[in-house]
Amino acid sequence: MTRINDVFGALQAGGGKALIPYITAGDPHPQQTVGLMHALVAGGADIIELGVPFSDPMADGPTIQLACERALMHNTSLWNCVEMVAEFRRTNTTTPVVLMGYLNPIEARGLDAFAAYAKQAGVDGVLIVDVAIEEAPEIAPRLRAQGLDCIFLVAPTSSGTRIESIAREASGYLYYVSLKGVTGAATLDVDSVAAKLDEIRAHTKIPVAVGFGIRDAASAAAVSRIADGVVVGSALVSQIEKHQNEAQKLPEILTRMLAEMRAAIDSTHA
Template sequence: MTRIDATFARLRAEGRKAFVSYIMGGDPDQATSLAVMKGLPAAGVDIIELGMPFTDPMADGPTIQLAGQRALEAGMTMDRVLDMVRDFRAGDATTPIVLMGYYNPIYSRGVDRFLAEATEAGIDGLIVVDLPPEEDDELCIPAQKAGINFIRLATPTTDDRRLPKVLQNTSGFVYYVSITGITGAAAAQATDVGPEVARIKAKTDLPVIVGFGITTPEAARAIASVADGCVVGSAIVKDIGAGKPVAEVLANVAALAKGAHSA
């Protein structure tokens, strides 16, 4: 059982929904990013998604694109992302960490090397948005063999014919993208999301977590009420990009988490 599996088992036992947060590794610099990361569990975050900065983030809107640019300009590398995880793990052995990003930095590093280092650092899952199920032999299958969950995205355009392929080798949880388009582009609506989550849950026993377009505690509560939890990314990254103090960033995260947990 991975940390992700254990977290969902605990939340189910407690009758609570999951609150997942996303931050970009190294935004606006490694020290600030690590301080935010270390404060997330106490703010109510159940699972941390840590972005791997990349020069061509095609699925991301301006907020997260700019976060990646800030991180890269501050000298962030894959080595430093993994160092952040190691530093976090020195004080927290239980909160799951999911690396999220694109395949190019992993491919250029070498899959075997990357998976060995990710496992050693304490990574629990991967979300790689530009690797479709047809490419599972590239990274998904090796990651699962290494004990790392491979989390797949389902979207409003994932029809009933495509869904079984998407779910085929997914583990940990299913990430349902609530809107069509890039991150931070529109507001998610529970009335639209609920039937889609039910459709996915009819085909899998995995938890379904909803992300994209969730920016307020009220939205977090509404979306979590029709799913197993929600993901907030752009709203947190926007606070970081605005230069808000770490304490203020974490206070806003705590409000969002409270919304999700009250669902």
């Protein structure tokens, strides 16, 4: 069993839902990232998605683009990201970490070298935003060979046939993109998400986390009623942007924000 499977297994046994925060590694400064990861756990994170900064994040909205730019000002590299996870693992051996990013920085270091290094550091899963199932046959098996889960996106535009092929390649969980757009876009429509989740579940038993458009405790709670997990990214990253010069206060701010979401989610399943 992988750490990710353990988390979903335990949650499902207790009727709980996963809270999955995203932050960009190196934002606002590489030295703060591990502290922020622990702060997310303190706020109730079940899984952490750690963004690998890229110069051309074409699927991300302005909030995460700016986070990438802040991280790249300090030259945060893929290897730095992996090393941050290794440092995080010294004091946390239970919370799964998924690296989320784009293909080019990974290929620049070599896919196999990356997979081995990431596994050794304690990374649990990898989500490569610009690798869909069409290009996955050359990539996903090499990640799986190291025991890494391959997380794939499912979108409102994904047909039944596509969902089936995605589910065959995926492990850990599926990341359902709640709306047509980039990260940090408009508010999601819970009813249409619910309908699509039914369609996805007709094809697969893999847990489905929902992201894009979750900005506060209320929207997190609403999504947790229908999904197995709730991903919150841009809402956290905008807090990092707002308080980027307050290194001391930032962990507490993230913990508090996530704890509100945690409480709202848990209250709907009490």
